[in-house]
Amino acid sequence: MTLAVRSLSVVYPDGTEAVKTLSFELGRGESVALIGANGAGKTSLLLALAGVLPFSGTAEAEGIPLGAKPPVGASHRVGMVFQNPDDQLFMPTIFRDVVFGPRNMGLGDEESARRAEETLRELNIAHLRDRSPLKLSGGEKRIASIAAVLAMTPSFLLFDEPTAFLDPRARRGLIGIMKRLGQAKLIATHDFTFALETCERAILLKDGEMFAVGEPEALFFDRAVMEGCGVEEIRR
Amino acid sequence: MHMADALLSPSVGTTMWAVAAGAAAYAAKRTAGDELCERKIPLMGVLGSFVFAAQMINFTIPMTGSSGHIGGGILLAALLGACPSFLTVVVILAIQCLFFADGGLLALGGNIVNLGLVPCLVVYPLVYRPIAERIPSPRRITAASILGVVVSLQLGAFLVVLETLLSGVAELPFSAFLMLMQPIHLAIGVVEGIVTASILCFVYASRPEIIEGAASQNRPVSRAALPAFAAAALLVGGALSSFASGLPDGLEWAVGKIAGSPELEAAGVAYEQAAEIQGTTAIMPGYAFASEGAEGAENSPSGTPVAGVTGGVITFLTIAALGGVISRFRARRAHSG
């Protein structure tokens, strides 16, 4: 499935233009990194695509607008993994959280439970089923929040700083998971080495506008481009 | 001000539960019907945990050296509106009751009324809103908060006195109890009101849109609701009290109807010994008082006190020993299993 974004703009109620007429495409199974300084509009873009923030312009998946509510039982097109897993895991147990999405899709108790169990097993966290999010490590919470989104079988995945709150080991585990996920992904991140390992393309944002787009290998080591965008280049 | 089960009678407890449940059903319906409900629920939840956490922050009261903590009813009402804040308080009290033994389960209904219904559904619409919400300003917010909290606590404390006395467990003369509760809660109310005001003013100074948004979004409790509440409460209370006040006797009446007599009769030689003990206990003075009428049973201790004391000690030790044996057995099973 391809995601096509045309002239997308996000304007907050107080007038701030967070995203200004952005246009890009996401190919089947493609992982694209979204790079930019704080305030560049990354999170706003993700929230708009996820259907939380209103936007002008168009965002379509295979010709169907993203904003429309999917029919009962149909998968949500877009799944978003938030920066802070604590905001995403809002149920008292991990299982309750993972089953939340399918239930809201109208799948019924049994089918939702089955999906949830399956997703937990796929991500190797079935043992965390009845645990409270309060007691999990950063890495466990991150995987649990991904499970909560995957249970809704989205076609596209949006990630907001997925390596935040992770120690090196958990980060390594996350890279493995990202590589196994077949969906197209848009990953907002400050972690350039992470982006290098997981993404085929990178979009650089500055003040809500597209600043540059290209291969991570080409962009991340280019000082002029990176500094122009407001971030630092990686040294080899 | 959380009431405990042991100080309530069944009739008062159930009456308050009925009122609380009715109010909660009403508030849930109003909240669910609000277009902004979707957005409000996570806010209600997080603010509920906020109040919980904030209640743990003890602050020093100048010139007294004692410490206080905030309540939260009026604070929540100012931020969420009448019905959503009431539901939030219901949840807070339920969690405190179940997991922290702060207030009894039977008393939960009463606590919901005293600490939730009063500030959120009565005082907020009648006191806070008229003062502070049409045109919010730090001065109005302060005045409304202090007045609102003081009135809520006075009313709440008064209800606690009423409920405790109607239950007849604590032997406190009405005037003495009142003289104790009201002034204390006046002082607490002033302090809490000031702190509530300063929190709301801080929020107003940093993010005025929160206060202004709340002011415009908070739907008023419907005019008809309050008198309807009061009437329903009186009706339910009256009916339940007349039925339930005889509850202990009611139980024995029911047993009598079923078994034919209060003492459970059993035929057969094998039961004779058991029957003898039962017979003794059944015609124990304390039990016999019940047939004299509620007055007698309520106001006299059961039977021979010495038997009671020794029996109590032996029973207690037996039960404790049994408990210890079972625990040890489980522990050993867990280790080996």
Place this chain on the structure above:
Amino acid sequence: MTHTSNFAAKIRDIYSIESISSGNSVLHRLHPGAKITATAFFLAVVVSFGRYDFSRPVPLLSYPVLAAALGGVPYALLLRRFSLALPFCLLAGTANLYFDRAAAFTLGGVAVSFGILSLFSILLRAFLCVMAVLILAAATPFTHLTAQLERMRVPSVLITLFEVTYRYLGTLIDEASSMYTAYSLRCGGESRVKMRDMGSFAGQLLLRSFDRAERVYAAMKCRGYRSCRVRQERVPFAAADYAYMFLVCGSALLFRLTDVTSAVGRLAARLP
């Protein structure tokens, strides 16, 4: 107890009940509706005792003691919680001591007043009530509790609210705790928050809560959250559930109607 450790203790309290409630004892496996019914009945019986019944309620101790043992709930935890619930009852009971001084009987030469009897009775019954509720909470996983509430037709708004509030308790207390640590370090060590600082202290926590709530709302919305929920299916009671309710309610009723304690006492007096 220092103030910071207050927060830590509170979080520990939440965790401890939670970890016990995920156990797998006989008690845990019972239908939550059966446990709620039995507890409610038990409470009603306990509070129905007369004001001066100091010995008749004693056999009722068998319920919390045995249930705690069966459910693997540590007695120490229960007693610790009870100590927190004690003050108000103690206060009311002590008032009785003062106002109700007529002598009821003498025991070993000492006059026992009605006030003492009612104080003891209040404390005993308070203990029974608190224990019953704590055991209910400790032997019932939170999600079973909410599922049962749904079956009992509690409005879904309230249930979601219950879950979200419960979920974020620990998080908010954590935040408050670190804010407090930062505050006290700038006040030269352990001290309570000054009243004049409460506005900004609690206000900051409040603003952060608003922001968090926005993010949680976004996360919920992304997963299709709409206020209406799917109804829980009815789960029938099993034989064990009926047996449990019969046992608890039946014995509570028995102990209410017959004075087992005095019978035991008299039996003991008869022994040589």
